[in-house]
Amino acid sequence: MSYQKYKAALQEIKDLQAAQAVLHWDMETFMPAKGLQQRSRQLASLGRLAQEKAQAPELGELLQNLLAQKEQFSPAEQRNLELSWEDYQEAQKLSPQFVEQLSLLTSKAQAAWQKARQAKDFSLFAQPLSELLAAKREEAKIRAKAGQGHLYDSLLRSYEKEATVARLDPIFEQLSSGIRQLLAKIAAQGTPPKKEFLNHRFPADQQWAFSLELLEQMGYDFEAGRQDASTHPFTTSFGAEDVRITSRIDEEDLMSCLGSSIHEGGHALYEQGLLSSEYGLPLGEAVSLSIHESQSRLWEQNVAGSEAYWQHNFDRLQSLFPSQLSGVKAQDFYRAINYLAPNFIRTEADEVHYHLHVGIRYQLEKQLIGGELEVDQLEAAWNEAYERELGIRPDNPQLGVLQDIHWSAGLWGYFPTYSLGSLYASQFFAAAKKALPELQSQIAQGELLPLRNWLRKEIHEKGRHYSSETLCQQLTGQGLSVEFFLAYLEEKYRKIYNF
Amino acid sequence: MSYQKYKAALQEIKDLQAAQAVLHWDMETFMPAKGLQQRSRQLASLGRLAQEKAQAPELGELLQNLLAQKEQFSPAEQRNLELSWEDYQEAQKLSPQFVEQLSLLTSKAQAAWQKARQAKDFSLFAQPLSELLAAKREEAKIRAKAGQGHLYDSLLRSYEKEATVARLDPIFEQLSSGIRQLLAKIAAQGTPPKKEFLNHRFPADQQWAFSLELLEQMGYDFEAGRQDASTHPFTTSFGAEDVRITSRIDEEDLMSCLGSSIHEGGHALYEQGLLSSEYGLPLGEAVSLSIHESQSRLWEQNVAGSEAYWQHNFDRLQSLFPSQLSGVKAQDFYRAINYLAPNFIRTEADEVHYHLHVGIRYQLEKQLIGGELEVDQLEAAWNEAYERELGIRPDNPQLGVLQDIHWSAGLWGYFPTYSLGSLYASQFFAAAKKALPELQSQIAQGELLPLRNWLRKEIHEKGRHYSSETLCQQLTGQGLSVEFFLAYLEEKYRKIYNF
Numbered sequence: 002m003s004y005q006k007y008k009a010a011l012q013e014i015k016d017l018q019a020a021q022a023v024l025h026w027d028m029e030t031f032m033p034a035k036g037l038q039q040r041s042r043q044l045a046s047l048g049r050l051a052q053e054k055a056q057a058p059e060l061g062e063l064l065q066n067l068l069a070q071k072e073q074f075s076p077a078e079q080r081n082l083e084l085s086w087e088d089y090q091e092a093q094k095l096s097p098q099f100v101e102q103l104s105l106l107t108s109k110a111q112a113a114w115q116k117a118r119q120a121k122d123f124s125l126f127a128q129p130l131s132e133l134l135a136a137k138r139e140e141a142k143i144r145a146k147a148g149q150g151h152l153y154d155s156l157l158r159s160y161e162k163e164a165t166v167a168r169l170d171p172i173f174e175q176l177s178s179g180i181r182q183l184l185a186k187i188a189a190q191g192t193p194p195k196k197e198f199l200n201h202r203f204p205a206d207q208q209w210a211f212s213l214e215l216l217e218q219m220g221y222d223f224e225a226g227r228q229d230a231s232t233h234p235f236t237t238s239f240g241a242e243d244v245r246i247t248s249r250i251d252e253e254d255l256m257s258c259l260g261s262s263i264h265e266g267g268h269a270l271y272e273q274g275l276l277s278s279e280y281g282l283p284l285g286e287a288v289s290l291s292i293h294e295s296q297s298r299l300w301e302q303n304v305a306g307s308e309a310y311w312q313h314n315f316d317r318l319q320s321l322f323p324s325q326l327s328g329v330k331a332q333d334f335y336r337a338i339n340y341l342a343p344n345f346i347r348t349e350a351d352e353v354h355y356h357l358h359v360g361i362r363y364q365l366e367k368q369l370i371g372g373e374l375e376v377d378q379l380e381a382a383w384n385e386a387y388e389r390e391l392g393i394r395p396d397n398p399q400l401g402v403l404q405d406i407h408w409s410a411g412l413w414g415y416f417p418t419y420s421l422g423s424l425y426a427s428q429f430f431a432a433a434k435k436a437l438p439e440l441q442s443q444i445a446q447g448e449l450l451p452l453r454n455w456l457r458k459e460i461h462e463k464g465r466h467y468s469s470e471t472l473c474q475q476l477t478g479q480g481l482s483v484e485f486f487l488a489y490l491e492e493k494y495r496k497i498y499n500f
Numbered sequence: 501m502s503y504q505k506y507k508a509a510l511q512e513i514k515d516l517q518a519a520q521a522v523l524h525w526d527m528e529t530f531m532p533a534k535g536l537q538q539r540s541r542q543l544a545s546l547g548r549l550a551q552e553k554a555q556a557p558e559l560g561e562l563l564q565n566l567l568a569q570k571e572q573f574s575p576a577e578q579r580n581l582e583l584s585w586e587d588y589q590e591a592q593k594l595s596p597q598f599v600e601q602l603s604l605l606t607s608k609a610q611a612a613w614q615k616a617r618q619a620k621d622f623s624l625f626a627q628p629l630s631e632l633l634a635a636k637r638e639e640a641k642i643r644a645k646a647g648q649g650h651l652y653d654s655l656l657r658s659y660e661k662e663a664t665v666a667r668l669d670p671i672f673e674q675l676s677s678g679i680r681q682l683l684a685k686i687a688a689q690g691t692p693p694k695k696e697f698l699n700h701r702f703p704a705d706q707q708w709a710f711s712l713e714l715l716e717q718m719g720y721d722f723e724a725g726r727q728d729a730s731t732h733p734f735t736t737s738f739g740a741e742d743v744r745i746t747s748r749i750d751e752e753d754l755m756s757c758l759g760s761s762i763h764e765g766g767h768a769l770y771e772q773g774l775l776s777s778e779y780g781l782p783l784g785e786a787v788s789l790s791i792h793e794s795q796s797r798l799w800e801q802n803v804a805g806s807e808a809y810w811q812h813n814f815d816r817l818q819s820l821f822p823s824q825l826s827g828v829k830a831q832d833f834y835r836a837i838n839y840l841a842p843n844f845i846r847t848e849a850d851e852v853h854y855h856l857h858v859g860i861r862y863q864l865e866k867q868l869i870g871g872e873l874e875v876d877q878l879e880a881a882w883n884e885a886y887e888r889e890l891g892i893r894p895d896n897p898q899l900g901v902l903q904d905i906h907w908s909a910g911l912w913g914y915f916p917t918y919s920l921g922s923l924y925a926s927q928f929f930a931a932a933k934k935a936l937p938e939l940q941s942q943i944a945q946g947e948l949l950p951l952r953n954w955l956r957k958e959i960h961e962k963g964r965h966y967s968s969e970t971l972c973q974q975l976t977g978q979g980l981s982v983e984f985f986l987a988y989l990e991e992k993y994r995k996i997y998n999f
Contacts, residue, residue: 016545019538020519027522031530035724036742039518039779043738046515050549225534239542243535280538 004078007063008282010054011085015281017051019239026245029231052100056092064089077284077466084283084465094144103140106133107411114409123380123398130408131376134369137413141370153370156414160290161421163470166367169417172483173360176420177390179487180353183494187341191498194336201325203255211321212248212262215314219300220453221246221266222273234261236268236297240280244272255322256338260301267300268293270453274461284464290415292469294422295429296456302352302423303430303489304452308496309445311335336497343391345400353490354391356423361386362405362416370413425473427485429460432477503577506566507781509559510584514780516550518738525744528730551599555591563588576783576965583782583964593643602639605632606910613908620896622879629907630875633868636912640869652869655913659789660920662969665866668916671982672859675919676889678986679852682993686840690997693835700824702754710820711747711761714813718799719952720745720765721772733760735767735796739779743771754821755837759800766799767792769952773960783963789914791968793921794928795955801851801922802929802988803951807995808944810834835996842890844899852989853890855922860885861904861915869912924972926984928959931976 021044028040054060064086071079095103110129117126137156144155151166158164213228231247238244246265251257271287279285287293304310308331315331326334341351347358365382368374374382383402388394395401407415434440436459437451444452459476473481520543527539553559563585570578594602609628616625636655643654650665657663712727730746737743745764750756770786778784786792803809807830814830825833840850846857864881867873873881882901887893894900906914933939935958936950943951958975972980 012541013545013549016542017549019542020523020546023523023526023542024519027526031726031728033723033726033742033744035721036738039739039741039776042511043515043518043522046512047519050512050516222534224532227530227532229530239535240538242538243532277538 003063003067004074004082007067007082007085010060010063012281014051014054015240017047017054021047021051022237022239026237026247029233029235030229030247052092052097055089056097061089061093080466081279081282081284088283091144095140099140099143103133103136103411106136107409109133110409110411111406114403114406118399118403121397121399121403123402126403126409127376130379133409133411134376137411138370138372151367151371153367153414156366156370157417158414160415160418161469162289163468164291164414164417164421169363172424172481173363173417173420175483176356176424176486177360179483180356180490181390183353183487183490184341186500187494187498190500191494192500194340194497195333196337196340198326198329198333199255199337200253201322202252203322203325205250205252207321208250208252208255208258209248211318212258214317215259215305216246216262216266218314218447218449219263219266219270219304220450221269225273226269228262228265234265236265236272238269238272238275241273241275241277241285244269260305263305264297264301267297270300270456271296271461274453274457275464276462279464282464284466286465288460288463288465288467288472289469290418291421291425292460292472294418295425296460298423298426299430299456303426304444304449306339306352306493307444308332308335309441312445313447339493339497341494341498343393345387345393345395346404352423353494356420357390359416359420361390362407363420366413366416421481424481424483424486425469427489428473428477428482429456430489431485502562502566503573503581506562506581506584509553509562511780513550513553514739516546516553520546520550521736521738525736525746528732528734529728529746551591551596554588555596560588560592579965580778580781580783587782590643594639598639598642602632602635602910605635606908608632609908609910610905613902613905617898617902620898620902622897622901625902625908626875629878632908632910633875636910637869637871650866650870652866652913655865655869656916657913659914659917660968661788662967663790663913663916663920668862671923671980672862672916672919674982675855675923675985676859678982679855679989680889682852682986682989683840685999686993686997689999690993691999693839693996694832695836695839697825697828697832698754698836699752700821701751702821702824704749704751706820707749707751707754707757708747710817711757713816714758714804715745715761715765717813717946717948718762718765718769718803719949720768724772725768727761727764733764735764735771737768737771740772740774740776740784743768759804762804763796763800766796769799769955770795770960773952773956774963775961778963781963783965785964787959787962787964787966787971788968789917790920790924791959791971793917794924795959797922797925798929798955802925803943803948805838805851805992806943807831807834808940811944812946838992838996840993840997842892844886844892844894845903851922852993855919856889858915858919860889861906862919865912865915920980923980923982923985924968926988927972927976927981928955929988930984 024040024044024047028037028044032040064082067074067082068086071082074082106129110126110133113126113129117123138152141152141155144158145152146155149155149165154165157166157169209230213223216228217223225242226244226246228246228248230249232249234246234248236244236246246262246269248258248261248265271293275285275287277285311331311334315334318334319326319329339351341353343354343357344350347355347362350358361383364386365374365379368382369376369379380398380402383398384394387401407413433452433455436455437443440452443449460472463472467475470480473479523539523543523546527536527543531539563581566573566581567585570581573581605628609625609632612625612628616622637651640651640654643657644651645654648654648664653664656665656668708729712722715727716722724741725743725745727745727747729748731748733745733747735743735745745761745768747757747761747764770792774784774786776784810830810833814833817833818825818828838850840852842853842856843849846854846861849857860882863885864873864878867881868875868878879897879901882897883893886900906912932951932954935954936942939951942948959971962971966974969979972978
């Protein structure tokens with residue numbers, strides 16, 4: 002009986018969060034311009050109510066009572082209760098006053114960031130960023146656990162429970178060094194692919210239609226979702242039976258839409274694969290941001306980034322753009338879209354340089370939170386890191402330290418999950434190839450459902466039952482390793498660059 | 501200070517209601533099929549939370565405290581407090597248990613209604629309808645006021661505070677009798693207009709584009725709203741700066757889309773004209789359903805139902821459908837779309853017969869609530885009333901007693917507001933013509949903003965400051981009168997039918 006009460010309480014919170022997600026989706030897709038002000042306050046109210054309920058003392062008491070008699074529940078119910086209790090305790094750590102102060106500082110920082118970015122002037126952002134940084138340091142202290150290593154660990158934990166500086170430092174070191182070695186080999190011995198035929202106009206309607214076909218092929222369920230256009234692509238879920246994605250179209254850049262749709266499609270398959278019966282409960286939620294990103298990256302990099310994928314799909318693409326792609330072969334196309342070059346903007350980076358961008362942010366965040374770097378040194382530190390790691394130096398902060406929304410939005414500790422996602426993706430994909438011996442030939446024939454179904458069974462339907470690391474152990478027989486991703490890159494670019 | 505607290509409390513309730521409205525809009529427009537179940541529970545949670553807050557004892561205490569010192573507030577603030585106190589007391593009348601029981605009975609009745617309608621078998625609906633009727637009678641008793649005449653008055657009041665059987669009986673009698681006389685004259689002396697040229701296919705895209713142009717012409721603000729497609733057209737507001745309408749398209753019936761867009765556009769202008777500064781407060785709300793309907797009807801019947809309107813707009817319409825409307829003159833078109841004929845379905849009725857449909861429902865509801873009619877007699881009573889009033893007898897209940905959603909949805913007392921809306925519309929429009937001497941020629945030139953601005957100033961921006969009757973007195977110098985609408989019909993159809 003009181004498990005039902007617990008379930009009802011959590012599902013009511015989820016209803017409020019889902020409503021928030023619908024309002025947010027609408028804001029990014031269909032909302033008329035003048036609706037912004039009232040929409041913002043509606044979102045704030047829903048967020049406040051959901052948080053009140055998540056922190057309510059009655060919920061804490063209920064959880065404690067249930068846990069005191071937990072042997073009467075099924076293992077799955079016990080796991081839900083344990084995870085909810087962890088979440089509840091984590092939510093208690095910050096007082097409502099502190100949360101409100103953070104929210105105010107974030108609003109201020111976001112407004113300043115937008116202005117500074119437009120004006121290409123970091124100094125306009127420095128003061129609000131310093132205030133927000135001080136608050137995030139404070140948050141990190143409040144959230145810190147006994148025996149915790151680095152202060153930054155407290156923030157990393159919000160997005161990936163098991164992430165710590167002690168674990169991430171060697172990962173990013175190995176990743177950066179592997180990438181630098183690969184790039185050095187390519188520079189010394191590689192032949193860059195031709196990509197001039199991508200410099201055409203690719204009309205929006207055909208791009209969109211093709212992106213829908215690719216999603217269908219992946220097994221994205223259009224009766225439980227839809228794709229719309231927005232400035233920044235995203236995935237949002239209102240429950241496993243209504244998971245929507247957005248994409249963008251650039252007629253000068255064919256892969257912008259296709260890449261976004263496939264990436265978001267990977268996130269969406271995870272959400273569509275969660276158990277509806279566990280709606281609102283931990284076992285109906287994704288493990289972590291890293292594992293979420295592993296699903297988008299697995300489809301984007303390991304599936305759609307493979308030659309086999311384009312062997313199957315290129316004919317159709319060519320039939321949609323016959324003049325633009327006239328005389329081009331599948332292999333030429335595959336090589337062209339994998340052309341590597343350093344650039345300033347993370348979200349436009351190729352899959353190799355991408356992780357150098359992320360690594361820079363990880364190091365800077367760690368130093369900022371740890372007190373080894375202050376905001377007035379940040380722009381210089383950023384530019385030096387880009388010069389050192391990518392060999393390019395941004396000549397204005399719009400192309401540099403002001404490019405990402407994360408810091409102004411208070412999302413400190415988030416960036417590393419982007420790289421962890423790629424690493425998990427390659428490691429999971431290696432396990433998929435073992436479990437599905439026909440996988441490569443299936444991909445080459447456009448048969449993607451066996452892979453989707455394997456991911457669904459092995460990852461999606463498990464919800465938060467296992468931690469990221471345990472899941473990785475179970476699936477791959479070992480903890481997270483950088484080797485799989487580096488091997489993927491080495492094998493792929495050796496062929497493309499002929500070295 | 502505590503007026504601010506009151507305002508924040510009401511605006512939080514409004515935020516929840518607006519979120520509900522967004523989720524409902526999305527459900528009717530873009531939601532994928534499988535999303536229904538989770539969406540339903542999200543809507544239910546938002547509704548329950550909004551109701552809890554509207555009935556919270558703290559809100560009652562706050563209102564009483566503020567009203568006890570009301571002289572310190574501005575007249576507008578005092579009016580807000582008074583109306584909120586009325587609303588609060590009304591909300592207190594039904595216990596949460598009773599509201600929940602009503603909601604359960606309604607869900608049951610709606611499911612049964614859908615089945616019965618599809619099977620064309622009233623008996624499948626009879627039992628759940630009886631149970632719901634018993635509950636609505638109970639609700640009417642609980643809501644009854646001292647000295648109240650008919651039990652039905654309690655339900656009428658939910659949609660139009662000043663509506664009572666004592667007031668509505670003579671109104672519907674005069675309205676029906678006037679309409680019957682007009683129809684008799686037409687039958688005896690009139691010549692029906694030709695309408696064969698409407699029997700064409702009118703492609704959807706042009707219809708939609710034209711409907712957007714007509715909305716623009718009315719002064720509907722597309723930066724504070726949008727039009728989408730749905731099965732049943734409706735208007736919804738998430739605050740005055742985001743007011744959306746939906747329309748439908750039938751390629752065989754040109755006026756279905758245009759008529760719906762104009763009608764909903766009228767509702768939307770009301771919502772867009774409410775004061776954003778009074779968001780969530782009574783002075784930021786529409787007076788009543790009747791006055792709301794007066795705004796849709798004024799645009800649909802008195803503006804777009806006039807020859808002047810089509811003198812201006814027909815050329816553009818003809819240019820969109822050159823082959824279908826080849827050789828047709830504006831006057832021919834105007835006459836054709838005003839062809840009168842009795843039919844079974846209220847929502848497809850012409851503006852003359854429409855009120856006979858409404859009158860029948862009013863009489864039946866009154867008798868059902870009053871206990872003079874029972875559910876097992878309802879189908880027969882319906883069919884007899886149609887034979888008597890419209891001269892046609894439905895041969896199955898899908899075309900008869902099962903056509904409307906209202907009774908199964910618990911919306912008892914709602915129907916009369918449809919006719920009151922038309923009556924107020926004609927009376928308000930007469931006042932507008934006095935206030936704006938150039939109005940007719942402005943309409944003939946497509947200049948509709950003077951009318952919109954007059955309505956905004958005289959009605960929309962006043963919110964709930966005045967009751968329907970007081971507003972009518974102020975605007976027209978007298979209480980609601982059936983004469984204006986009957987005069988409108990007489991003058992219009994005398995010309996169209998040449999008698």
